[in-house]
Amino acid sequence: xxxxxxxxxxxxxxxxxxxEPYRRAWIxxxxxxxxxxxxxxxxxxxxxxxxxxxxxxxNISAVFVQMSVIxxxxxxxxxxxxxxxxxxxxxxxxxLSGVLSTMVVVNDHWSIPLGMAVGVLVGGGVGVIxxxxxxxxxxxxxxxxxxxxxxVGGIALLITNGQPIAAxxxxxxxxxxxxxxxxxxxxxxxxxxxxxxFILSRTTLGRSAYAIGSxxxxxxxxxxxxxxxxxxxxxxxxxxxxxxxVIVASxxxxxxxxxxxxxxxxxxxxxxxxxxxxxxxxxxxxxxxxGALLMELISNGGDLLNISNFWQNFILGVVIIAAVAYxxxxxxxxxxx
Amino acid sequence: xxxxxxxxxxxxxxxxxxxxxxxxxxxxxALSKVDLDLPAGQVTGLxxxxxxxxxxxxxxxxxxxxxxxxxxxxxxxPVEIRSARDASRLGIETVYQDLAxxxxxDIVQNMFLGRERVRRGFLDEDEMERAAAATLASLRVTTxxxxxxxxxTLSGGQRQSVAVAKAVMWNSKLVILDEPTAALGxxxxxxxxxxxxxLRDHGVAVMVISHNLNDVFEVADRIAVLYLGRMVxxxxxxxxxxxxxxxxxxxGTVGRAPxxx
Numbered sequence: 001x002x003x004x005x006x007x008x009x010x011x012x013x014x015x016x017x018x019x020e021p022y023r024r025a026w027i028x029x030x031x032x033x034x035x036x037x038x039x040x041x042x043x044x045x046x047x048x049x050x051x052x053x054x055x056x057x058x059n060i061s062a063v064f065v066q067m068s069v070i071x072x073x074x075x076x077x078x079x080x081x082x083x084x085x086x087x088x089x090x091x092x093x094x095x096l097s098g099v100l101s102t103m104v105v106v107n108d109h110w111s112i113p114l115g116m117a118v119g120v121l122v123g124g125g126v127g128v129i130x131x132x133x134x135x136x137x138x139x140x141x142x143x144x145x146x147x148x149x150x151x152v153g154g155i156a157l158l159i160t161n162g163q164p165i166a167a168x169x170x171x172x173x174x175x176x177x178x179x180x181x182x183x184x185x186x187x188x189x190x191x192x193x194x195x196x197x198f199i200l201s202r203t204t205l206g207r208s209a210y211a212i213g214s215x216x217x218x219x220x221x222x223x224x225x226x227x228x229x230x231x232x233x234x235x236x237x238x239x240x241x242x243x244x245x246v247i248v249a250s251x252x253x254x255x256x257x258x259x260x261x262x263x264x265x266x267x268x269x270x271x272x273x274x275x276x277x278x279x280x281x282x283x284x285x286x287x288x289x290x291g292a293l294l295m296e297l298i299s300n301g302g303d304l305l306n307i308s309n310f311w312q313n314f315i316l317g318v319v320i321i322a323a324v325a326y327x328x329x330x331x332x333x334x335x336x337x
Numbered sequence: 338x339x340x341x342x343x344x345x346x347x348x349x350x351x352x353x354x355x356x357x358x359x360x361x362x363x364x365x366x367a368l369s370k371v372d373l374d375l376p377a378g379q380v381t382g383l384x385x386x387x388x389x390x391x392x393x394x395x396x397x398x399x400x401x402x403x404x405x406x407x408x409x410x411x412x413x414x415p416v417e418i419r420s421a422r423d424a425s426r427l428g429i430e431t432v433y434q435d436l437a438x439x440x441x442x443d444i445v446q447n448m449f450l451g452r453e454r455v456r457r458g459f460l461d462e463d464e465m466e467r468a469a470a471a472t473l474a475s476l477r478v479t480t481x482x483x484x485x486x487x488x489x490t491l492s493g494g495q496r497q498s499v500a501v502a503k504a505v506m507w508n509s510k511l512v513i514l515d516e517p518t519a520a521l522g523x524x525x526x527x528x529x530x531x532x533x534x535x536l537r538d539h540g541v542a543v544m545v546i547s548h549n550l551n552d553v554f555e556v557a558d559r560i561a562v563l564y565l566g567r568m569v570x571x572x573x574x575x576x577x578x579x580x581x582x583x584x585x586x587x588x589g590t591v592g593r594a595p596x597x598x
Contacts, residue, residue, distance in 0.1 A: 202459045207442075211450055214439035221401075221436055222451035223422050281441035 035326055036273055036290045039319075043297050051304040059300070061183060067296035068185035069094075069244045073267035074274070074288035075196035076237030081271055082200070083233055084213040084280025085141035089130060090241045090267055092153035093123045094260030097245025099156050102167040102255030112171055116246045123242020124235050126152055131231030149264070156257040165255040175251025185247055192240060197285040199236075209233055213280025269316070270295055273323040277331075294319065350413045351376040352542045353398065353429075353511055358407035360393055367393040371407070371568045373561055375511060380533060380543045382557030382574070384550070386586050389563040391546050395513055399431040400424040425452075430504035431513040437500035440489040444481060445469040447488055448503040472506050473499075476535055480528075494525025501532055511542040518552050530556050550579055564589035 047054040073090055080087045101119030104110040110118070126148055133144035177184040200206035208229040211219040220226050244263065249255045272278065273294055274287025295316060302312040351374040360368040368390045375381050385391045396402040398409065400418040408415050411427050418424050424431070438447045445462075448469045454461040469484055478498040481491065488496055497517055504512045514533065518526040533556045536543050547553050553560060554574065561571040562585040570577070570585045584591045 198459075204453045204455060204460065207446060207453055207460060208451075210442060210446075211439045214441035215436065217436045218439045219450070221421055221431070221433060222439075223425060224451045281439070 035330075036275065036287065036294060036323060040290060040294050040297065043294070043301065047297065047301045047304065051301070053304055054301070059304075061186070063293075063296050063300050064186045064189070065183050066300065067292045068189040069247055070263065070266050070270055070295065071189045071289050071292040072192045072240050072244050072247070073263055074270040074292050075192050075285050076240035077267045078271045078274070078276050078283045078285060078288040079196065079200065079206075079209055079233045080141070080237050081268075081276045081278060082209045082213045082280060082283045083230055084216070084278075085134065085230070085233070086145065086268070086278070087130060087234065087237050087241075088142065088145040088264055089126060089148040089152055090237070090244075091260040091262070091264035092149050092151075092156060093126050093238060093241035094245035094248055094263050095257050096126070096152050096156040097123050097242040098249030098259050099160050099165060099255040099257050101246050102165045102171065102249055103159065105167060105171060106165055112168075112173065115171075116174065116250075119246040119249070120239055120242040123245065124239040126241075127235035127238020128231065130238065131234035134234065135227040135230050153257075160255070160257045162257060164257070167249065167253050167255060169253060172250055172253050174247050175249075175253070185251070188243070188247065192243070193285055193289055200285055205229060205232060210281055213282070215281075266295065267292075269320050273320060275323075275327055277327070291323075352412060354410035354413075355394075355398070356408050356410065358394070358397060358409070359405045360390075360397060360402060361405060366566055368397070368404070368566045371563070371566070373568060373571065374559075375542045375544055376559070377510065377542045378537060378540045379558040380537050380545060380556050381559045381561055382553035383544055383546045383561050383563065384548075384553060384582055384586055385563035388565075389586070390566040391563055392515065393566075394563065395431065395515060395544075395546060398424070398511075399429065399513060425507060425509075428508060428510035429513070430507065430509040430511070432497075432500045432504050432515060432517065434516045434519060437503065438488045438496060441487060443487050444473075444484040444491075444499050447499065448472070448506055450503070452507070468506070469502075472502050476502050476505070476532055478502055478532070492525065493521045494528045497521065497525070497529045498532055501529070501536070505536060505539075505541060509541065511544070512536060513544045513546070515546050516548065517545060518547065518549060526552065550582060553582070554579065562586055 044054075053059055073094075077087060077090065097119035100122050101115040104118050105112055105115035130141075130145050130148055133139045133147070134141050137144070139147075174184050174188070179187045200209065208219065208224045208226075211222065211224060212226055212229060216226065245260065248259050270291030271283060271288045273291035274284065274289070276283025276287060298316055298319065299312055301307075302309070302315070353373075353375040355371060355373040358368050358371040358373075359366075371390070371394060373394070383391055383394070393402060397404045398418065400420045400423045403419065409418060410416070416427065418427065418429070421431075439450065442450065445466050449465045454465045454468070456464070466484065473479070473481070473484065476498070478495075481495055481499070488499060491499065501512065501514065501517070517529050517533070521529065530552060533543055533545060537556075537558070545553065545556060557574045559572065560574050560577050560582060562569050562582060564585060567589065569589045570581075570591070581591045
C-alpha cells in the first residue's frame with residue numbers, strides 16, 4: 001500500500017479522510033513516549049560530561065548487556081500489563097529456568113542447547129498455569145502469580161536443596177557469547193523486542209490484548225476469545241522469563257535458585273516508566289525498553305560516579321514515581337480535552 | 338463500499354421470530370412465553386419498566402443467555418444462538434449501552450474489534466481504515482475529527498454513532514440498540530435517531546430498547562411492551578399512543594385501569 005493511495009481521499013469521504021491517517025497517528029503515539037526518552041538523553045548527556053568512561057564502546061556495550069534480561073522480561077510484562085494483568089512469578093521462573101537448564105546438563109548430560117530449551121519451556125509451562133488460574137479459575141492475576149511466585153520459587157529451592165549448580169564453562173554461550181562483535185544477550189534482546197513489538201502492534205493477538213485491558217466486557221462481547229488471548233499472553237511472558245533465566249545462568253555459568261529476586265519489580269518498573277498503565281489498555285514494547293535503559297543508566301552512572309547503591313535505589317524510586325505522575329497528568333489533560 | 342444491505346422489500350415472514358420464550362434465573366421467572374417479531378426494514382421499539390425482562394430478552398437473542406424453552410426463528414428457520422459469535426454469524430449485532438467500545442482503541446480499531454482484517458498473518462490497517470471510513474460515510478457519520486482518534490475523546494453521540502456503525506459493518510441484518518440515547522443531549526440524541534432511521538432505510542431490522550417514549554415514538558414503526566416478563570402488547574406504532582404504552586408498561590394492560598384514587 002503506497003502513501004499516494006493513502007493520501008487520495010475517496011469521493012464523499014472528505015470529512016473523515018481529512019483526519020489523521022494511521023501513519024501519522026503512529027508517530028503521535030511514539031511522541032507520547034518522548035518523556036522517558038528525553039530523560040534518557042538528558043541523563044546520557046550528563047553522564048558523558050560527568051565521566052570520561054561513560055561514552056565508550058565497552059561501557060555502552062556493558063549497559064546494553066546489563067539491561068538485556070530486564071528488557072526481555074519487560075517485553076513479556078508489558079503484554080501482561082496491557083491486558084490489565086500482572087505477572088509476579090517472573091523472578092521465580094528466572095530462578096527455576098536457570099536451575100533446571102543447568103541441572104539437566106550437569107546431572108543428565110543433556111546437550112547445552114537442549115538444556116537451555118528446557119529452561120525456556122519450563123517458563124512457558126508456568127505461563128500456562130498462570131493463564132489457566134487467571135482465566136479458568138478466575139483468580140485475580142496479582143493473586144494467581146503471587147501464588148506461583150512462591151510455589152515455583154519453592155520448587156527451585158527444593159530440587160537444588162538451595163545450592164547453586166555449577167555448569168560446564170561452555171554453558172556461557174548465551175551470556176558471554178558474541179555474534180560477530182555483538183554480545184549474544186544484546187542480540188536476543190533485539191530479537192525479542194522486535195517480535196514483541198510486532199505481536200503488539202501488527203497482530204490480532206496484540207490488538208485483542210489492548211482491547212481486553214481497555215474493557216474486558218467490550219472485548220468479550222465483540223467476540224474476542226478472551227481466555228485464549230490471556231493464556232497466550234501469560235505463556236509468552238513465561239517463555240521470556242524462561243529465556244531470561246537461561247541467560248542469567250549462562251552469564252554466571254551457574255544455576256542459582258536464588259537468582260532473579262530483583263527482576264520482578266525491575267521489569268514492572270521498566271514497563272511503568274515506559275508509560276504502561278497498570279489499569280490496562282496502554283503500554284508499548286518501546287516504552288518498556290526505554291524504561292529498562294533508563295534504569296540501567298541510573299545504575300551504571302551511579303557506579304561510574306561512585307554513588308552508593310543506596311542512593312541509586314532512592315533515585316530509581318523517585319524516577320518511577322515521577323514517570324507515573326507525569327503519565328497521570330498527561331492522561332488527565334487528554335480526558336479534559 | 339458500504340457494508341449495509343441495499344433496500345429490501347419487507348418480507349411477509351419477519352426476519353426474526355421469537356415464540357414462547359421462557360427464561361428463569363433460579364426461582365425468578367424473567368421471561369414467560371414471550372413472542373416477538375422483528376421484521377426487516379422496520380424499527381421495533383421494545384418498552385418496559387425496569388425488571389420487565391427487556392435485557393434478558395435481548396441477551397437471549399444476542400446469544401448471551403440460553404432460553405429455557407421456546408424457539409427462535411431466523412428467516413423462517415429455527416436456530417439456536419449459543420454465543421455472541423453465533424449471533425454475528427447470523428447477522429445479529431447488539432450495541433450495548435456502555436460496553437460497545439474500548440476507550441483506549443481508536444475508531445477503526447474498535448469497529449474491527451474481534452474481526453480484524455488480516456493479510457499474511459498481520460493486521461491490514463490500510464484496508465480496515467478504508468472500510469471503516471466507507472461505512473461511516475455511508476451512514477453519514479462525518480463529525481469525527483479523525484478515525485484514528487481514541488474513542489475516549491469522542492462525544493457521547495459520536496461514540497454511539499461509531500458503535501452503531503461498528504454493528505452494521507458486518508452485513509448485519511438485525512441491529513439491537515440498548516438504550517442508545519441514554520445520557521445524550523438533545524442534538525446528540527437527534528443524531529443517533531437519524532442514524533437509526535438510515536439503518537431502517539438500508540433495509541436493516543432494528544430493535545431499540547428505550548425508556549424514552551419520545552425517542553420510541555419518533556423512530557419506531559412497531560412497538561412491543563414487556564410487563565413482568567410477559568409480552569403484553571405488540572403492534573404497529575400507530576396503534577399506540579403515549580398513554581397506552583405507559584399503561585401497558587405499568588399495569589400490563591390497557592383500558593382496565595386499576596380502580597383507586
